[in-house]
Each structure stands twice: as C-alpha cells, then as structure tokens.
Amino acid sequence: MSATRVAVLRFPGTLDHESAARAVEGTGGEPVYAHHEDAALPAGTRAVVIPGGFSYGDHLRPGALASRTPIMGAVRAHAADGGKVLGICNGFQILCESGLLPGVLRPNASLSFICRQADLQVADSGTPWTGGRNEGEVLSIPFKHHDGAWFGDPGEARVVLRYAGENPNGSIDKVAGISNLGGNVMGLMPHPEEAQEPLLGSVDGRVLFAALLS
Amino acid sequence: MSDAVADDVPLHRTLGLTDAEAARIVELMGREPTDPELVMFSLMWSEHCSYKHSKPLLSGFPTTGPRVVMGPGENAGAVDVGDGLAIVFKVESHNHPSAVEPFQGAATGVGGIVRDIIAVGAKPIALLNSLRFGALDSARSRFLFRRAVEGIGHYGNCIGIPNVGGEVQFDERYEDSCLVNAMCVGVVPQDRILSCAARGVGNRLVLIGNRTGRDGIGGASVLASAELGDDDADKRPSVQVGDPFTERKLIDLCLAMSEAGLLVALQDLGAAGLTSAASEMASRGGVGLSIDLDRVPLREEGMAPGEVLVSESQERMLAIVEPAQMDAVVGMARRHELDATDIGEVTDTGELEALWRGEEVVRIPSLYLTDDVPFCEVPRDPAPAPEAIDLSSVPEPDDLGRAWLALLADPNVASKRWVFEQYDQLVGANTMRRPGGDAGVVRIPGTNRAIAVTLDCAEWLTELNPYDGGVASVLEAARNVACTGAVPIAATDCLNYANPEKGSTGWRLAESIRGMADALTAIGAPIVSGNVSLYNESPRGPIYPTPVVGVVGLLDDASTSIGTAFARRDDAILLIGHGEPRVDASRYLGRCAGSPPPPDPDADAALYRLLATCARERLLASAHDISEGGLAVAVAESAIAGGIGAGVAVPAGRRADEAMFGEGGGRVIASCHPSDVAAVSALAGDGVHVIQIGAVGGDDVIIDAGGSVARVPLHDLARVWEGSIPEALEAQ
Numbered sequence: 001m002s003a004t005r006v007a008v009l010r011f012p013g014t015l016d017h018e019s020a021a022r023a024v025e026g027t028g029g030e031p032v033y034a035h036h037e038d039a040a041l042p043a044g045t046r047a048v049v050i051p052g053g054f055s056y057g058d059h060l061r062p063g064a065l066a067s068r069t070p071i072m073g074a075v076r077a078h079a080a081d082g083g084k085v086l087g088i089c090n091g092f093q094i095l096c097e098s099g100l101l102p103g104v105l106r107p108n109a110s111l112s113f114i115c116r117q118a119d120l121q122v123a124d125s126g127t128p129w130t131g132g133r134n135e136g137e138v139l140s141i142p143f144k145h146h147d148g149a150w151f152g153d154p155g156e157a158r159v160v161l162r163y164a165g166e167n168p169n170g171s172i173d174k175v176a177g178i179s180n181l182g183g184n185v186m187g188l189m190p191h192p193e194e195a196q197e198p199l200l201g202s203v204d205g206r207v208l209f210a211a212l213l214s
Numbered sequence: 215m216s217d218a219v220a221d222d223v224p225l226h227r228t229l230g231l232t233d234a235e236a237a238r239i240v241e242l243m244g245r246e247p248t249d250p251e252l253v254m255f256s257l258m259w260s261e262h263c264s265y266k267h268s269k270p271l272l273s274g275f276p277t278t279g280p281r282v283v284m285g286p287g288e289n290a291g292a293v294d295v296g297d298g299l300a301i302v303f304k305v306e307s308h309n310h311p312s313a314v315e316p317f318q319g320a321a322t323g324v325g326g327i328v329r330d331i332i333a334v335g336a337k338p339i340a341l342l343n344s345l346r347f348g349a350l351d352s353a354r355s356r357f358l359f360r361r362a363v364e365g366i367g368h369y370g371n372c373i374g375i376p377n378v379g380g381e382v383q384f385d386e387r388y389e390d391s392c393l394v395n396a397m398c399v400g401v402v403p404q405d406r407i408l409s410c411a412a413r414g415v416g417n418r419l420v421l422i423g424n425r426t427g428r429d430g431i432g433g434a435s436v437l438a439s440a441e442l443g444d445d446d447a448d449k450r451p452s453v454q455v456g457d458p459f460t461e462r463k464l465i466d467l468c469l470a471m472s473e474a475g476l477l478v479a480l481q482d483l484g485a486a487g488l489t490s491a492a493s494e495m496a497s498r499g500g501v502g503l504s505i506d507l508d509r510v511p512l513r514e515e516g517m518a519p520g521e522v523l524v525s526e527s528q529e530r531m532l533a534i535v536e537p538a539q540m541d542a543v544v545g546m547a548r549r550h551e552l553d554a555t556d557i558g559e560v561t562d563t564g565e566l567e568a569l570w571r572g573e574e575v576v577r578i579p580s581l582y583l584t585d586d587v588p589f590c591e592v593p594r595d596p597a598p599a600p601e602a603i604d605l606s607s608v609p610e611p612d613d614l615g616r617a618w619l620a621l622l623a624d625p626n627v628a629s630k631r632w633v634f635e636q637y638d639q640l641v642g643a644n645t646m647r648r649p650g651g652d653a654g655v656v657r658i659p660g661t662n663r664a665i666a667v668t669l670d671c672a673e674w675l676t677e678l679n680p681y682d683g684g685v686a687s688v689l690e691a692a693r694n695v696a697c698t699g700a701v702p703i704a705a706t707d708c709l710n711y712a713n714p715e716k717g718s719t720g721w722r723l724a725e726s727i728r729g730m731a732d733a734l735t736a737i738g739a740p741i742v743s744g745n746v747s748l749y750n751e752s753p754r755g756p757i758y759p760t761p762v763v764g765v766v767g768l769l770d771d772a773s774t775s776i777g778t779a780f781a782r783r784d785d786a787i788l789l790i791g792h793g794e795p796r797v798d799a800s801r802y803l804g805r806c807a808g809s810p811p812p813p814d815p816d817a818d819a820a821l822y823r824l825l826a827t828c829a830r831e832r833l834l835a836s837a838h839d840i841s842e843g844g845l846a847v848a849v850a851e852s853a854i855a856g857g858i859g860a861g862v863a864v865p866a867g868r869r870a871d872e873a874m875f876g877e878g879g880g881r882v883i884a885s886c887h888p889s890d891v892a893a894v895s896a897l898a899g900d901g902v903h904v905i906q907i908g909a910v911g912g913d914d915v916i917i918d919a920g921g922s923v924a925r926v927p928l929h930d931l932a933r934v935w936e937g938s939i940p941e942a943l944e945a946q
Binding site for chain 2: 012016018022023053056059112113114142144146193199200
C-alpha cells in the first residue's frame, strides 16, 4: 500500500513547508507541495497541511490574501467532503480568514512577537487531533507569533488545546488550537512540526501529524 | 542630493571627499570627473566601503587553514564541514543607520547580511546579533533598544531564518552611538559556491529583485563614515527601508537559480548600491561592465544618473548570466514574482561604463574605485597603561547573597529573554540549543552534524589593554562555542571603533587586531570574513573599542552537544579551566578600570580540546562559561536553566567576594554524573585544572567561598535575573 498523500500548501512567504513536509514524512505520509495559484489539490491528496510563515508578508492582515487564492477553493471542497486539514500558525490564520474555522487571530496582548516553548493542555479528548489523550494531559510544543490571540465564540468550535498556566497572548479562554464542529479541520498557533524529534527537545507534536494521516 | 549644497562649497566636500582625495581622482582620471563619477568615488573611497584606515592592519589576521574553502574578499567566507558541504558566514555592522532610525536600521542590517550569504549560493540557516546601547535609565537608549530589537524581529521572523544567539550590552558610552551587528550563517554544497567575479565578455549583467528608489542615498559616506551629531535627524532619508517579504522571495529565487546552474556570478547590492556591486564584480573578475541606466527599473521618476548608481534600495542582487540562460532567469524570476532585468554586459575594457539617455556619463577603470583609494595611516598614540585595582579600595559587601542578587539584576548580566523571545528561534526545525546559553547550536540540514555559533566581545578589557582585549574577545567567543562540545573552526569579526584619527583609537585598533590575530592563530580558527565600522563617536565622546568576534564550531555528532542547564540531582559540579578570578574590569567592580592578568590562548585551546573530548565521550551533563558576574553568576544561570538548586565550595583566594564574582582566566562550570568525575579529570592536561566543587540539588543555590557563605533560594535568583530587563523597560 502506498503512503498517504498529504498536500503541503505553499504561498509566497510560507516558511515552514520544509519542516511540515519532513513531519509528514516522519509520520509515514507522502508530502506533495501545492502552490497558491493551483486550482486543484494534487491527485490522490488525502489530507492537507497549511504550514506557518508570513504568506504575502502579512500584508492587509495575516492570512487575508492567502485565503483568497485559488488553492483555498480546492481546500474548501476537500474539507466539505470531510477531508482533514491542519493549519499551523499562519495556516490557522488562513483557515479563520477562509471561514473554515470560526473566529480571528488578533495581535498578542503584549503587541510583540513571542517565541516560547509552551505546555498545551488537551481540552477536548473527543477529536482525532490529540490521539486519544485524556483531557488535562499536557503536550510541550513551541509557539512563535505576533498575531496569535484567538478571538471568537468557543461555542462555535471545539477547543482542542489550551495554553496551560498563564495566558501568553490574550487568547479568549486561553485557546491555542480549535477544530470545526465536524472535527476534520484543525488550526493551532503552536508548531507541532517543530516538536518531532528528541534532538530538538520534544516529540509531542507527532500526535497531530499522526491524526492527520489516520 | 544637491538640495542642501551651498553654491560656494565644492561638490567633493559635500560628498565627504577631502581636497587631497579630489585631486588624486583628477590625477588618476587625467580629467575632471563627471558629477556621477565623483559621487561614485565618494562612496567607494569612503571608509565604509574602502576600509582605508583599517585595511593595512587587517593583513595580520590568519586567513588560511585546512578547512578554509573561501577566505576574506568575497561576500562571505566559507569553511569545510564534511559531507561535501561548506558553512558560510559573516558579521556586519549597521550602527549608524540604527542610531538614526533604529527599527529600519536594524531590520535592513539583517537583510544586508543575509544577502551576503545568498550571494555565495548558500542557504541561510542561522542569524545572530550583537547589540550595544546606552544605559537603560536613559529614555533614548530604551527607545533605541526596543525599536532595534523590534526591527530585527520584524525582518528576521518574516524571512524564516532562526535567530539562535548573540549578546546585548548596555553602557553609557553607547548612548549616542549604539551598535547593531548582525551575523548570518548559511550552508552550501562546496561545488556550488558562487563567486562575485564577473566573467565572460558578452555575458549579461542582470539586476534582480526590488526596484531602485531614492532611499539610502549616501548611506555609506554621509552616515557610516562620519561621527554622529545634532543634525542626525536630517540624515534619516539616508537610512534604507526594508521589505522582508521581498527578501524571502529573493532568497528562494537566488537559491533556485544557483541550484539550476543559471548564474556565472552573484553579488548583493549593499552600501553604495550598484556602484559598489558592479565595481567589485568587475575588479574581482578583471573585466569591465557596461550599464545602461535607462534599463534599471525605478520606483520613482526623475532620478539623476548618480542617484541610480548609488541608491541603497534594499532587496536587490546583481548577477552575471550567459545570454543563452537569460530566458530561464527571467522566467524563474517571474514565477517568484520578482523582476530580473538585463541592464548591461561584461566587456573587456576593465572599465565601469554607464549610459544615461544614450550618453556616456561614467567611464572609470573599476580598479580606481576598488583598489586605488589612498590609504590612511592611523595615528598610534598609546594610552597610559592602567593600574591594577587595589582590592582594599573595593568595599566588601556585608551580605554576599544581596551582592549576588544585585549582580544578577545588572542588565548586562541579567537574562536577555525579553530580547530573544521576540525572535523566531526555531524556524526550519534544526535549532538544538536556543538563545540564552553560551552558543546557539543548529543541526546542518540533512546531516547528523551541527554547528555552534556565538558572538562575543570584551570591550572593557579592550579599552584598558587593547592587545589583551583583542585576545579575550576571541577566547570568550571560542570558549562559548567550546562549552557546547563543538570544536571552534573559524571566525568572523566586526570591528566597531570610534574616530581613528582622534586620541588613542588608532592605537587601540591596531593593538586589538594584533591580539585577535595571535589568539586566533593559537586556537587554530582563521578569520574568513569581517567588517569594520569606524567613527562610532559623538560630541559626547567615543564608544569603547568593540571588536565583536563571531566563532563557528563543529560537532560531528549533533546528539553530543552540551547545554548550560544542570540536569540531574546529585550530579557533581566541576570547575574546569585555568586562571584566577580578579575584580579588575569585572561587572562586580561595575566600571571599566583595573589591569587583569593577561588571557592565555594556549591554555584556553587545551580547555576546548578537553570539552570536545568530554562531549564526544558523553561525559558532561552541562557546561557553562564563567564570564560576566563570575562563578556565582555562572552557577546561578546553570541552576536557573535546569530548574534545580546547587551547592558549591571554592577557596576564598584574596577575598570571598572576588572568588564569587571575579572574572578572568578561562573557566567553565560543568556538571557530570559522580562516577564520571575521574574520567573527566584524567582527560585534563596542558595547564587545565578539573576540580570538583559541589553537587547539583536542593531548592537553594549555595556558594561557600572559604567559609563565607551565600545561600539564596533558586526562585529568588531566577526572579531577579529574568525580571531585570522587563522591569527596567516597564518602570519608565
């Protein structure tokens, strides 16, 4: 059986496509890049990752321009069919700007960029994204963003991950990551693709990529 | 640029050229230069571009060695790290622009050094910064500090290169002249290294990236080669404006073109813009270049030919391309949403020619611009040698614990987390040791090797004794790298000094270079790239002589790297190294005074060998350089990083406070499993001591210096050390 094909999106200004592709590979999937101007996902795509970065240099609003590109039409159709989508950092912002996830990402309460290793608490064990971990279990995954404070109605989404301890960015309800009510579209500000190897300090990000491929 | 020129002042003087230099230009050319030609000479003969004061001194640096693939002279130096790969790196200053407009000044400093790395064909994998500002009780210094850090973050985060280390210092001597030095490290297959040398008559000259505007006109001469003064706000138009999104596209495009073999040569446009880039490429290749200025894509109308030639608009590269590859180059650029424009060709004349509206406005042999600058002998008036500190004149603290906390709260000693949390330290998923330790450690992508990188400088010692300060600047940087277990293999330097024509600055420059050269030779780390920034001086006085040294070390097995954090309860704590602590020129003394014993490069080299062997054999759980704040601060930092207390006992030496807080020598606080102490000791030699001084554990950190005991709860040390800089910024 061939490996599960995962489309890794690239917009001008995307930065984390290589590490996201490596994480897909490390989980046993087959990463294929898809570009902003493509009208369709690569043939045989089973899941989509929207990696982090500064698509279009954050011009207008983070994620705003990327959300209106042709490839996002294809991602919408994929999600409507129940296909899995994982948006990381700028990918989360793009998903919110696209309407695939509720709410918006506002500038951090400190108004500055923050890069920090964070403990994330599993807030909902009922989605596929945390691999059966119990509520309250903790994942160590770094975050790094300027516009990471999620603002929205938690009732419109499933809050999958919350920052443990103090709220680092002013997010409503300490939200770090949410999925849609259907559970197939997941967005989070922390970077699971940078928590894949013991050498880099944590492997707790593997669970999200495993979920993407399951 | 002529708006401010009074009618009776000759053009060359308003451009920063001396009368003698202007006369020399007429003599070389055999005629009066055109206005655009004079503008080009003024930039290329500025200190910033020509190093006319420093170049004769720099020849003392060791620049060769078995690992050197490309030494100084190109956009960046390169060293062999195995697997057919080279690590490419350079440090560069952007001091004057940052003093005038800190956000854009610092941001474009990052952009500029990154383009130096991509010009060699390398993929950038790490950034570092060395920053110096006035004391934090000054509102202006707080503003410069905040905005420079924001600018570095804004640019660096957006281009996707992890920031893995550096240093920040505060001293009133940098109140007017802040220092912003940026270092970039890249990796490239050795057979794909690009030179800037133009080759092949008839090949096309291609301008890639941003359009050209009026920003940054005269930056190298007006700003960077003169002292700052009260009219600095007027110089704001000389500061460039950065666009990191375009830089990211430019990085991707240059790497793609290099991988596809489309480029004959590549050069970034930095100080003096097209003039500098084209003349360097022509001189290096021994050819001429003809530029049609009408084909340069412009951002604004009505630019004069001289302005097009020296504009420092950012995010531009100049390439030499074979005619047959032009379609591929233009097509690839279009796919990256960038311009690539054929603006001229390689000629066999050795001259730089520029056409404007069909007329020749410039014809200068390129060597006149790059090689014929009249060098200046700097005056070398020695400053008197300082006296050693009389210890009895230093009041002994009643409470060593309180003195310890006060030292941890000194912004020069305190945690710089407020700074590096604003930088993406992780992008690329190769960062193994993040900022805050002795050196950043980054895996070389696609391999099991890693590099350790750091920037450091001993400016107080360089002021007091410039030779020793040069030695110490090298050794402190190399020791930081060695503490990760890496072998220091090569170095880069950024020499930040005041006006070399005044006082003892010229002597300090010459002496510190001599010290650096001797130390680099002793530890076997040649210089492969560097930068000089002079005139860091204002009416209120000169900066300290600040020779910032960047050292790159290699770990053949990435998994053997060592961090600074104590790891396990009951581990033995070792004091490893050579030399005795002194209060002279220490942070504990709190002022630049005294005369510490000279640093010992040979003993330090032996220390590095010991640390590298211990890393390979996986004997050490942690290692941390004893630097500012002395042994007590190093122990506290390892304890805070590990979240675990410690207890150590050392001899009092001359006095307990000196034993705890004194600096000097080459000393490291390490920890290991108790059963490995004997193995570590057995490996020591060549004047390196290994002494077991205590154990990891408990909730307090306890230091016993000859019976005088300081005991402070770990959380108090951490609170003070981590809170100092944010509090200094918030209190205002």
